[in-house]
Amino acid sequence: MARFVFITGGVVSSLGKGIASASLGALLQARGYKVRLRKLDPYLNVDPGTMSPYQHGEVYVTDDGAETDLDLGHYERFTGVAAAKLDNWTTGRIYSDVIAAERRGDYLGGTVQVIPHITDKIKEVIQAETDNYDFVLVEIGGTVGDIESLPFLEAIRQLANELGPQRGLFMHLTLVPYIPSAGELKTKPTQHSVKELLGLGIQPQILLCRCDRPIPENERRKIALFCNVRPESVIPALDASSIYEVPLKYHEEGLDQEVLRHFGLSAYGEPNMARWERIVHAFKQPEGEVTIAVVGKYTNLLDAYKSLAEALAHGGIAHNVKVNLDWVDSQIFENDGEAVARLEKVNGILVPGGFGERGAEGKIEAVRFARERKIPFFGICFGMQMAVIEAARNLLDIKGASSTEFGPCSEPVVGLLTEWLRGNEVERRNLSGDLGGTMRLGAYPAKLAEGSLVRAVYDDKGTIEERHRHRYEVNVAYKDRLEDAGLRFSGMSPDGVLPEIVEYPDHPWFIGVQYHPELKSKPFQPHPLFAGFVGAAVKQARLV
Numbered sequence: 001m002a003r004f005v006f007i008t009g010g011v012v013s014s015l016g017k018g019i020a021s022a023s024l025g026a027l028l029q030a031r032g033y034k035v036r037l038r039k040l041d042p043y044l045n046v047d048p049g050t051m052s053p054y055q056h057g058e059v060y061v062t063d064d065g066a067e068t069d070l071d072l073g074h075y076e077r078f079t080g081v082a083a084a085k086l087d088n089w090t091t092g093r094i095y096s097d098v099i100a101a102e103r104r105g106d107y108l109g110g111t112v113q114v115i116p117h118i119t120d121k122i123k124e125v126i127q128a129e130t131d132n133y134d135f136v137l138v139e140i141g142g143t144v145g146d147i148e149s150l151p152f153l154e155a156i157r158q159l160a161n162e163l164g165p166q167r168g169l170f171m172h173l174t175l176v177p178y179i180p181s182a183g184e185l186k187t188k189p190t191q192h193s194v195k196e197l198l199g200l201g202i203q204p205q206i207l208l209c210r211c212d213r214p215i216p217e218n219e220r221r222k223i224a225l226f227c228n229v230r231p232e233s234v235i236p237a238l239d240a241s242s243i244y245e246v247p248l249k250y251h252e253e254g255l256d257q258e259v260l261r262h263f264g265l266s267a268y269g270e271p272n273m274a275r276w277e278r279i280v281h282a283f284k285q286p287e288g289e290v291t292i293a294v295v296g297k298y299t300n301l302l303d304a305y306k307s308l309a310e311a312l313a314h315g316g317i318a319h320n321v322k323v324n325l326d327w328v329d330s331q332i333f334e335n336d337g338e339a340v341a342r343l344e345k346v347n348g349i350l351v352p353g354g355f356g357e358r359g360a361e362g363k364i365e366a367v368r369f370a371r372e373r374k375i376p377f378f379g380i381c382f383g384m385q386m387a388v389i390e391a392a393r394n395l396l397d398i399k400g401a402s403s404t405e406f407g408p409c410s411e412p413v414v415g416l417l418t419e420w421l422r423g424n425e426v427e428r429r430n431l432s433g434d435l436g437g438t439m440r441l442g443a444y445p446a447k448l449a450e451g452s453l454v455r456a457v458y459d460d461k462g463t464i465e466e467r468h469r470h471r472y473e474v475n476v477a478y479k480d481r482l483e484d485a486g487l488r489f490s491g492m493s494p495d496g497v498l499p500e501i502v503e504y505p506d507h508p509w510f511i512g513v514q515y516h517p518e519l520k521s522k523p524f525q526p527h528p529l530f531a532g533f534v535g536a537a538v539k540q541a542r543l544v
């Protein structure tokens with residue numbers, strides 16, 4: 001039966017609870033345990049799919065088509081375990097399920113209340129499909145003390161009590177700030193945060209203390225004393241040079257040993273950390289570097305491109321090079337000459353996913369620059385759509401070529417998809433439908449053309465499966481004309497209706513994909529497209 005580790009955060013947000021949870025997952029896995037990670041988010045949106053990237057950062061998409069919190073991306077990158085719809089719950093989703101049940105009459109005669117109905121639902125979703133795992137790590141979003149997270153905290157209090165200490169553990173992440181004027185580390189915020197938890201009936205057994213410098217033994221003992229934990233369970237969580245160093249650091253500080261000790265499992269021997277040592281080595285001792293321009297819209301909010309930045313770093317690991325990212329706001333290319341100045345020195349150009357018209361013309365300019373100058377180019381989702389529009393305008397001379405996403409147009413090279421196949425089922429949408437959860441979402445197969453670059457990139461696989469998140473599609477009606485002009489449609493949906501991949505055979509490396517390969521890349525298993533793209537940048541930089 002699965003053991004549950006509940007991970008809460010205190011003092012301030014953005015302490016890296018997601019990375020902490022993912023790292024503990026990686027450590028337990030390195031000791032041979034089977035892990036699953038989950039996140040409970042206190043906000044009212046049913047999922048983050050309709051939220052602005054400025055509010056929420058990236059929306060991470062699972063194989064089963066859920067739009068989830070970006071922490072699920074960290075979980076997958078650290079453990080390799082594919083996340084699923086069941087692994088991310090928001091207050092909004094919990095309430096809408098409970099209210100739907102109430103409308104059906106499931107609680108007939110009863111008054112439906114936060115306790116027990118909402119808390120029971122939370123306990124149910126935490127435990128759903130966990131039988132085959134040794135450990136389930138449950139991260140509670142938000143900061144202890146927020147009104148919104150109270151039902152979640154009450155539910156995990158109850159659940160831990162029902163499971164007993166052999167099957168439940170509370171881990172709390174706090175901040176130990178250094179006050180320069182006093183020249184001291186302060187433990188008081190941690191003490192207060194634990195008091196807040198105690199007031200809710202939760203005694204954490206392990207404290208992970210974020211700090212920018214080593215925590216002296218004295219402070220560690222003080223925290224232990226005031227917070228009712230063993231001194232060994234006060235784990236310093238110091239800043240790391242790369243997120244992939246965190247599992248190694250936590251292990252050095254004894255996190256996995258403490259977790260196993262709590263559950264009465266012997267922590268003999270060492271976990272197998274070879275994978276993490278290799279990754280950290282690659283980061284710390286690169287043999288060269290390349291620069292990739294990422295031409296997008298949300299370039300001042302890097303959380304919006306979390307998986308993308310990680311996948312590019314993974315591509316660097318594959319070639320032992322450091323990948324510098326030059327984030328470029330595409331709108332600057334709408335002024336003449338800017339593209340040349342900014343893009344001339346880079347070794348690769350990437351146009352990532354995006355929504356809406358703003359900045360689109362600049363992205364099209366960046367595509368043209370990459371195509372004409374033969375600079376390695378990678379277009380992802382919106383980036384592929386812009387590459388196809390660029391080809392239609394500049395190679396076929398179709399001046400009005402555009403996407404219906406930007407309004408009605410005479411040459412819809414990219415158009416709204418209202419009907420498509422998922423396996424044998426037809427999915428249907430229309431213009432006036434809901435926005436939430438209605439894009440083409442999740443894993444879909446694509447067939448790769450023989451002899452194409454992309455087929456070689458994927459190790460000669462004939463069919464691949466990648467994750468999608470988009471409402472518009474490249475219009476197959478333009479395929480023949482574009483192919484005659486030199487743009488090869490090298491990946492198509494199995495029914496041949498939806499273009500999935502385009503490439504220029506006469507270009508060193510130019511690939512556009514309708515899906516999001518960055519979501520499946522891992523540091524220990526760089527995605528072949530990112531490895532291929534960075535490899536092409538290495539060649540462009542004449543490092544080989």
Ligand code: GLN
Pocket residue numbers: 352353354355356380381382383405469470471472473
């Ligand atoms: N806005 C485009 C669409 O909906 C592309 C989406 C994306 O890049 N994820 O089709």
